[in-house]
Amino acid sequence: MSAADLGMLQRPNDRLRRRRAVNRGMELLAWLAAAIAVAILGIVVWSVAKRGAGELNLDLLTKPPVPFAIGPVQQGLANAFAGSLVIVGLATAMALPVGILVAIYVNEFAPRPIRLGVGLTLDVLNGIPSIVIGIFVFGLLVVGHGQKGWVGAFALAVLMLPLAARSMIEVLALVPGSLREASLALGVPRWRTTLGIVLPQTVGGVVTGTVLAVARVAGETAPLLFTSSIVGNQTSWNPGHALQSIPVAIFELSEQPDPADHARAWAAAFVLLLFTLFASLSARWLATRSRRKIGRAGR
Amino acid sequence: MSTVGATGEAARRPFPGRRARLGDVLLQGVAGLAALGAFVLICLIAYKVVDGSRLSLSTFGLGFLRHVGWDPVHNRLGGASFLFGTAATSLGALLLATPLAFGIALYLTELAPRWIRGPVTALVETLAAIPSVVIGLWGVIVLGPVLRDHVMPALHSTLGFIPLLGTPSATGTGIFTATFVLTIMILPIVSSISCELFLGVPAELKEAALGLGATRWEMVRGVVVPYARGGVAAAMILGLGRAVGEAIAVAQVIGGVDNLVSWNLFNGGNTLAGKIALEFQSSTSSLETSSLFYLALILLVFSLVMNVFAQVVVRRVARRQGLVAR
Amino acid sequence: MRETKGVSVSVSSAIERAVRVETKREPLPPRERLQQVFEIEDLSADYGSNPALKDVSMEVYKNLVTAVIGPSGCGKSTFIRCLNRMNDLVPGFRQTGTIRYHGQDIAAKDVDPVAVRRTIGMVFQRPNPFPKSIQDNVAWGLKVLGMKDNLPERVERALTQAALWDEVKDRLKVSALSLSGGQQQRLCIARAIAVEPDVVLMDEPASALDPIATQAIEQLLHELKSEYSFVIVTHNMQQAARVADMTAFFSISRGDEGERWGELIEYDATEKLFTAPSDKRTEDYVTGRFG
Numbered sequence: 001m002s003a004a005d006l007g008m009l010q011r012p013n014d015r016l017r018r019r020r021a022v023n024r025g026m027e028l029l030a031w032l033a034a035a036i037a038v039a040i041l042g043i044v045v046w047s048v049a050k051r052g053a054g055e056l057n058l059d060l061l062t063k064p065p066v067p068f069a070i071g072p073v074q075q076g077l078a079n080a081f082a083g084s085l086v087i088v089g090l091a092t093a094m095a096l097p098v099g100i101l102v103a104i105y106v107n108e109f110a111p112r113p114i115r116l117g118v119g120l121t122l123d124v125l126n127g128i129p130s131i132v133i134g135i136f137v138f139g140l141l142v143v144g145h146g147q148k149g150w151v152g153a154f155a156l157a158v159l160m161l162p163l164a165a166r167s168m169i170e171v172l173a174l175v176p177g178s179l180r181e182a183s184l185a186l187g188v189p190r191w192r193t194t195l196g197i198v199l200p201q202t203v204g205g206v207v208t209g210t211v212l213a214v215a216r217v218a219g220e221t222a223p224l225l226f227t228s229s230i231v232g233n234q235t236s237w238n239p240g241h242a243l244q245s246i247p248v249a250i251f252e253l254s255e256q257p258d259p260a261d262h263a264r265a266w267a268a269a270f271v272l273l274l275f276t277l278f279a280s281l282s283a284r285w286l287a288t289r290s291r292r293k294i295g296r297a298g299r
Numbered sequence: 300m301s302t303v304g305a306t307g308e309a310a311r312r313p314f315p316g317r318r319a320r321l322g323d324v325l326l327q328g329v330a331g332l333a334a335l336g337a338f339v340l341i342c343l344i345a346y347k348v349v350d351g352s353r354l355s356l357s358t359f360g361l362g363f364l365r366h367v368g369w370d371p372v373h374n375r376l377g378g379a380s381f382l383f384g385t386a387a388t389s390l391g392a393l394l395l396a397t398p399l400a401f402g403i404a405l406y407l408t409e410l411a412p413r414w415i416r417g418p419v420t421a422l423v424e425t426l427a428a429i430p431s432v433v434i435g436l437w438g439v440i441v442l443g444p445v446l447r448d449h450v451m452p453a454l455h456s457t458l459g460f461i462p463l464l465g466t467p468s469a470t471g472t473g474i475f476t477a478t479f480v481l482t483i484m485i486l487p488i489v490s491s492i493s494c495e496l497f498l499g500v501p502a503e504l505k506e507a508a509l510g511l512g513a514t515r516w517e518m519v520r521g522v523v524v525p526y527a528r529g530g531v532a533a534a535m536i537l538g539l540g541r542a543v544g545e546a547i548a549v550a551q552v553i554g555g556v557d558n559l560v561s562w563n564l565f566n567g568g569n570t571l572a573g574k575i576a577l578e579f580q581s582s583t584s585s586l587e588t589s590s591l592f593y594l595a596l597i598l599l600v601f602s603l604v605m606n607v608f609a610q611v612v613v614r615r616v617a618r619r620q621g622l623v624a625r
Numbered sequence: 626m627r628e629t630k631g632v633s634v635s636v637s638s639a640i641e642r643a644v645r646v647e648t649k650r651e652p653l654p655p656r657e658r659l660q661q662v663f664e665i666e667d668l669s670a671d672y673g674s675n676p677a678l679k680d681v682s683m684e685v686y687k688n689l690v691t692a693v694i695g696p697s698g699c700g701k702s703t704f705i706r707c708l709n710r711m712n713d714l715v716p717g718f719r720q721t722g723t724i725r726y727h728g729q730d731i732a733a734k735d736v737d738p739v740a741v742r743r744t745i746g747m748v749f750q751r752p753n754p755f756p757k758s759i760q761d762n763v764a765w766g767l768k769v770l771g772m773k774d775n776l777p778e779r780v781e782r783a784l785t786q787a788a789l790w791d792e793v794k795d796r797l798k799v800s801a802l803s804l805s806g807g808q809q810q811r812l813c814i815a816r817a818i819a820v821e822p823d824v825v826l827m828d829e830p831a832s833a834l835d836p837i838a839t840q841a842i843e844q845l846l847h848e849l850k851s852e853y854s855f856v857i858v859t860h861n862m863q864q865a866a867r868v869a870d871m872t873a874f875f876s877i878s879r880g881d882e883g884e885r886w887g888e889l890i891e892y893d894a895t896e897k898l899f900t901a902p903s904d905k906r907t908e909d910y911v912t913g914r915f916g
Binding site for chain 1: 320322323325326327329330331332333334336337338340341343344347348350351398399400401402403405406407409410411419421422423424425426428429430431432433434435436437439440441483486487490514515516517519537540543544545546547550551572575576579580591592595598599602603605606607610
Binding site: 015016019020 | 737740769
């Protein structure tokens with residue numbers, strides 16, 4: 001290129017014009033793809049909100065369903081809300097401590113090859129379809145004993161474990177080595193350093209990871225179908241019995257032909273959607289915050 | 300260190316010997332057990348699923364994979380139609396989701412102004428947070444009728460010569476609708492992994508391409524895509540795994556037709572996961588239950604293979620990236 | 626160097642020749658007789674709220690090697706990246722003033738940065754070959770820019786000019802990442818000159834290289850400047866003294882509230898700037914009393 005064809009900078013030749021057109025076209029397509037994804041989210045949330053918000057009332061939360069209801073009977077899904085609370089709470093109580101311990105092992109003790117092995121194990125566990133987990137727990141605990149709320153919670157805990165452990169590993173890795181060294185240099189033994197210095201730094205991370213994992217499993221239907229779904233209509237808090245849950249209730253109601261059932265399904269879906277969206281967005285927000293805080297602690 | 304004139308053992312060794320502290324041993328032991336537990340859990344899952352399918356395995360053998368139809372009354376059960384349904388819906392979803400995800404990743408990493416990037420990334424990831432049962436409910440009541448009334452007839456009348464686009468279904472459920480729903484569900488996974496990969500391309504390489512006078516698209520095609528190719532493959536595999544394993548949303552929208560292998564995507568069908576979800580509670584015989592375990596076994600083997608494969612690909616890409624960004 | 630067989634021979638001859646060239650540097654013609662490539666006026670730049678450069682005015686002349694030296698943080702890199710609008714890619718970057726390239730303001734809104742970068746090439750601090758074969762690294766730009774006639778010849782010519790041809794001619798299909806750092810950087814130079822730019826900007830091209838590779842690259846500047854104009858940023862004064870015809874010295878200025886920015890202190894023929902600088906700050910820097 002010599003100084004002679006300088007005009008090109010302002011008056012592009014055909015080739016440059018074509019290249020620029022292709023570039024513009026591709027940029028437009030990329031923009032369109034992002035717009036489609038956002039639009040899908042908007043449409044799904046909007047149509048659930050439109051159908052569900054109107055059906056939302058206190059009866060949904062407080063009144064049990066009435067089988068073979070004739071006429072305008074006030075009925076709700078109280079059994080499902082209570083059951084979901086119990087099952088998800090129990091699942092968290094089972095999965096969280098184990099997840100934290102796995103993360104402690106990986107970050108503080110495991111030699112490199114084992115660390116990679118545990119990472120692969122968690123990924124594989126995370127990749128097993130939830131329906132297979134459901135079948136597994138059915139074969140392990142339901143056959144011969146019947147469905148129970150805590151069995152459903154165990155199935156959800158299996159799903160939660162890799163999520164909880166993964167996010168804990170990430171958070172523990174953020175704790176600055178200088179903090180560990182400072183404690184070890186004082187002559188504090190390793191286990192006290194881990195439990196007393198390192199772990200307290202990660203409280204924010206534990207909360208975030210838990211919220212994310214809860215948001216994920218609260219909407220899980222498949223593992224509960226075989227473990228805690230053959231239920232009555234009365235509200236129960238006893239995990240020794242099979243308990244109804246919101247996702248299973250939505251699934252069953254959506255299979256019914258009656259529009260009144262659909263209406264309750266939409267209302268429950270709206271509640272579930274609000275909960276999961278709120279949980280995952282606040283977890284995102286918490287994650288950025290706690291990450292910043294942990295990073296600062298080392299300085 | 301030799302202190303010759305020292306009187307006793309203690310004086311020669313100012314520090315006590317290394318001794319195992321109870322606390323350390325306990326913590327390491329318990330934590331190690333937890334990690335081991337995760338591995339044992341996988342083995343236990345595999346064992347239980349194989350154990351449950353034993354009856355069906357010995358009755359049908361591999362012929363199960365070729366037999367079309369599910370007739371529990373006469374004990375003639377086969378998984379071929381579910382294999383077909385799974386393949387059709389998840390490959391179709393992957394086909395639709397991959398270019399979309401690629402575009403999203405391209406937009407978010409290369410084009411979007413910074414103030415748009417964060418919110419849009421959050422929105423796309425939020426899509427992944429919607430419970431599958433809610434997407435399924437939306438799919439069967441909202442999306443299905445729209446596809447039935449508008450999309451399917453239009454596709455049939457314009458492109459009906461393709462056998463895939465035959466007579467529209469009467470209900471709006473079917474393979475086609477399931478493919479759409481799965482596309483929505485795997486889109487966030489594929490796009491967020493693609494985003495990470497694109498961000499992993501060293502800025503120096505991008506600058507080198509732009510410094511030569513390449514346009515942004517030419518840079519993406521020439522540098523970003525080749526660099527991220529292996530990783531995009533892994534992202535697709537993980538998306539495929541998710542699509543194959545999804546049970547609930549598919550069960551809601553696919554129509555639950557068990558004995559049909561049809562090239563018309565508008566027909567009903569069923570997938571491995573969908574069949575298990577729909578049938579398990581109403582299973583009548585131990586052979587049928589065992590055959591459902593068999594379907595789960597296929598899913599399990601597939602997910603294990605896909606996951607390990609994806610991990611291997613990711614590791615290799617990571618190693619190569621390490622080579623460039625020294 | 627082209628007819629030598631072994632690597633060791635070619636390296637030692639490169640060193641010899643570099644020494645020879647330096648000792649018989651031709652005197653610079655008077656500035657009025659030189660043709661201007663860039664005419665930079667009151668160039669200021671900042672990243673968000675941090676000023677990077679203030680009021681830089683200078684000219685860059687055709688077929689010369691112009692060096693930009695100064696302590697780190699003096700805005701050398703920012704400056705050189707303004708010359709082909711690489712800074713467009715940095716979020717929050719703003720610049721004021723004019724940069725006229727053969728009389729045309731390249732910073733203007735209606736000028737296509739892609740066309741600018743196509744004419745004004747760049748070699749970066751760290752070797753950044755594409756993860757492609759040696760041949761494809763050079764050919765990629767040619768293909769993108771539509772210079773597809775005589776592709777193999779163009780590749781060979783560029784590699785030869787970059788003094789790399791003899792070392793790689795038997796393994797053009799091998800990944801560029803298998804080359805040594807110095808070879809990679811020469812490949813990046815070949816890649817930049819293959820598309821026949823008018824100016825080649827080099828941002829500390831030898832900072833990550835060993836002395837022998839550095840020699841090879843400096844040698845290359847001497848041989849190629851009859852065809853191209855070079856602007857080279859370096860933190861190494863000896864390097865500037867060896868390769869540059871003109872040298873610009875940038876330094877850091879501090880404001881009342883502790884803010885720092887880069888400023889052009891002195892710009893002159895290399896020999897004059899190093900032996901008889903007119904500014905005290907330049908003298909302190911080149912004699913090693915600062916930075």
